[in-house]
Amino acid sequence: MKKTKILKKIEPVFHQVFNNKKLKINYKSSPSTIKQWDSLATINLFIGIEKLLKIKFNVSELAAPKNVGEMIDIIIAKKN
Amino acid sequence: MDQFIEEKYQLRDSKINLKKKKSHAKSKIKIAILGGSTTDLIKNSLNEYLAMNNIEGIFFQSEYNQFYFESINPSRKLKTFKPQIIYIHSTTANIEEFPKIGSNPKQVGKLINKTFSKYKSIWSTLTKKFNCTIIQNNFEYVPFSSLGNLESTKVYGKINFLTKLNLKFFEQSDKIKNLIINDINLLSAKVGIDKWYNDSFYFNYKYTLSHEAIPTLSHNILKIIMSIIGKSKKCLVVDFDNTIWGGVVGEVGSDNIEIGNDTPRGEVFLRFQKYIHDLTLKGVILAGCTKNDYKNAISGLRNKSNFLQENDFSVIKANWKNKVENISSISKQLNIGLDSIVFIDDSNFERELVRSQLPAVEVPNIGEEPEKYIFHLDRAKYFENISLSKEDFTRSSYYKTNAKRESEKVKFKNYNNYLESLKMKTDLKKFEKKDINRITQLVNKTNQFNLTVKRLNLKEITSISKSSDFLTVAGNLKDKFGDNGLVTVVIGKIKKQTMDITVWLMSCRVFNRNLEFALFDCLINLCKSKGISTIYGNYIKSEKNMIVKDFYKTLGFKKIKGKKGLDKWEFEITKKYIKKNKIIKINNV
Numbered sequence: 001m002k003k004t005k006i007l008k009k010i011e012p013v014f015h016q017v018f019n020n021k022k023l024k025i026n027y028k029s030s031p032s033t034i035k036q037w038d039s040l041a042t043i044n045l046f047i048g049i050e051k052l053l054k055i056k057f058n059v060s061e062l063a064a065p066k067n068v069g070e071m072i073d074i075i076i077a078k079k080n
Numbered sequence: 081m082d083q084f085i086e087e088k089y090q091l092r093d094s095k096i097n098l099k100k101k102k103s104h105a106k107s108k109i110k111i112a113i114l115g116g117s118t119t120d121l122i123k124n125s126l127n128e129y130l131a132m133n134n135i136e137g138i139f140f141q142s143e144y145n146q147f148y149f150e151s152i153n154p155s156r157k158l159k160t161f162k163p164q165i166i167y168i169h170s171t172t173a174n175i176e177e178f179p180k181i182g183s184n185p186k187q188v189g190k191l192i193n194k195t196f197s198k199y200k201s202i203w204s205t206l207t208k209k210f211n212c213t214i215i216q217n218n219f220e221y222v223p224f225s226s227l228g229n230l231e232s233t234k235v236y237g238k239i240n241f242l243t244k245l246n247l248k249f250f251e252q253s254d255k256i257k258n259l260i261i262n263d264i265n266l267l268s269a270k271v272g273i274d275k276w277y278n279d280s281f282y283f284n285y286k287y288t289l290s291h292e293a294i295p296t297l298s299h300n301i302l303k304i305i306m307s308i309i310g311k312s313k314k315c316l317v318v319d320f321d322n323t324i325w326g327g328v329v330g331e332v333g334s335d336n337i338e339i340g341n342d343t344p345r346g347e348v349f350l351r352f353q354k355y356i357h358d359l360t361l362k363g364v365i366l367a368g369c370t371k372n373d374y375k376n377a378i379s380g381l382r383n384k385s386n387f388l389q390e391n392d393f394s395v396i397k398a399n400w401k402n403k404v405e406n407i408s409s410i411s412k413q414l415n416i417g418l419d420s421i422v423f424i425d426d427s428n429f430e431r432e433l434v435r436s437q438l439p440a441v442e443v444p445n446i447g448e449e450p451e452k453y454i455f456h457l458d459r460a461k462y463f464e465n466i467s468l469s470k471e472d473f474t475r476s477s478y479y480k481t482n483a484k485r486e487s488e489k490v491k492f493k494n495y496n497n498y499l500e501s502l503k504m505k506t507d508l509k510k511f512e513k514k515d516i517n518r519i520t521q522l523v524n525k526t527n528q529f530n531l532t533v534k535r536l537n538l539k540e541i542t543s544i545s546k547s548s549d550f551l552t553v554a555g556n557l558k559d560k561f562g563d564n565g566l567v568t569v570v571i572g573k574i575k576k577q578t579m580d581i582t583v584w585l586m587s588c589r590v591f592n593r594n595l596e597f598a599l600f601d602c603l604i605n606l607c608k609s610k611g612i613s614t615i616y617g618n619y620i621k622s623e624k625n626m627i628v629k630d631f632y633k634t635l636g637f638k639k640i641k642g643k644k645g646l647d648k649w650e651f652e653i654t655k656k657y658i659k660k661n662k663i664i665k666i667n668n669v
Contacts, residue, residue: 043281044121056280059283063283
């Protein structure tokens, strides 16, 4: 799956977690660019993505990503 | 709205939902969560469940893993928060030291005591400082066992160790009335220990359980809280045909209904009946509601293979009226609110009808497979108790005798004659130690005849019973049909020559029996002996206590203030006071 396609697919999870349907995310989006992105939001994002894509992140995958781009890289690696 | 829905965890629209619900949230409750691991998602999930039940949760969370220090040395934040409930979310991950493999029983015993005393000091300090209810997790089993089965059998085995600790927790909870155990050992077994844990979440975020398990945990906490605030269900209404036995009795005849050990389906219904019977033993009132000729319904129940007997039911409505009408009349006859009732029926049509017409009644979707009925009823935990008293064990007999009283009533033309025929007696006494549990239960459960709906916990009631600033009366009511047990409670605060009634309540079992008048006569006597000349009465309006809005007026009080849901009433005691009760015989005033 392409990176852009996954970005589109997971965007609704961000909308729900941050309760903001207009929120635009890109590869650089991270806790430092989105104000309400705290550790609880991170967990909720992962739970949302796990459910949406029917995958499970392991310990190191969950620990690694620093921004949305890295998150998607992990998803791609998992899906392949 | 109370059903446990699998995967209930809906972080998605939780925020929107909460906003909507908040506007008509009826009661608020302050809960402090002191965690031995991360608790945010648990808080959120519990908050959602509370909102679904029209309760607004106000939360305090300790800093990460500070449950011990926050308990022993509460922060100012926690002190000003003044929790009504403290939930201690400690888990097996908080066990600092397990026995070394090969340790001797003495060494293990020492370690058990060391671990246990840590928790004991948490409970005693919190009780002393906050005087509130404590919900404490016990310990779940470890997911891996290097010792194999010996993990359970050897004294140094981890499961052996945890089991002993859990037993100590249970014993303590039986001794300390405000300590309630949240049995996560059972919950994790139900979820499955491998699904209960989630390594990614533990090692990254320090959650000691998976997000799939969190709703199970918070639902259980919700049910404990509901029980603490007296909102557990009281009455189970069951349909008969294809609900408690297989087949339609009116068609197949009482000998051919499926019940008993002869067929698999018969056994399924038998197991369900036994489960329901256990509920009645712990005080759940059972009622039948079936579309049948009365004769047929009863003949079905009289089939010898049934476990449930006719006299396990407090009321049976077997007729062709619609179930909405029948359930309303059950509620009236037993004098319990519709929101205390759970209705089960195999027919989706009946369930939908009741659900739409009587939204307060809980109608679980028990599905179409009889073997699953028990599962759906059980996991919703409608009838959770935080304690059981003598009154609970004998409750159903009160309601049965009440039904007899009702049938007697029609024989009399005049209600007073009927009351006289009951030969009622009451013991009105100040609060005694042996009654404190029952008094606490009444104070926290009574909704209708309750002038102030002031809730007090066991500790508060105990200290009131010992204080000379308070006048207390607790009363029972006996009659020729039986003993109703302790049913009425009054607490008055004495201030020089005046007394302010802060609590006056009476169980709905004994409405319209003149007990309130007997009690008032008794209060007047007590006041006279203490030199009190003025009694103040308070009425604080609630959802359900409209029935006593003008109670003080009936007694001859004058309204001196009335605003914002609080009416203040005044009564001057004069020599000319004429006794109001002429029917009930009063003992031991």
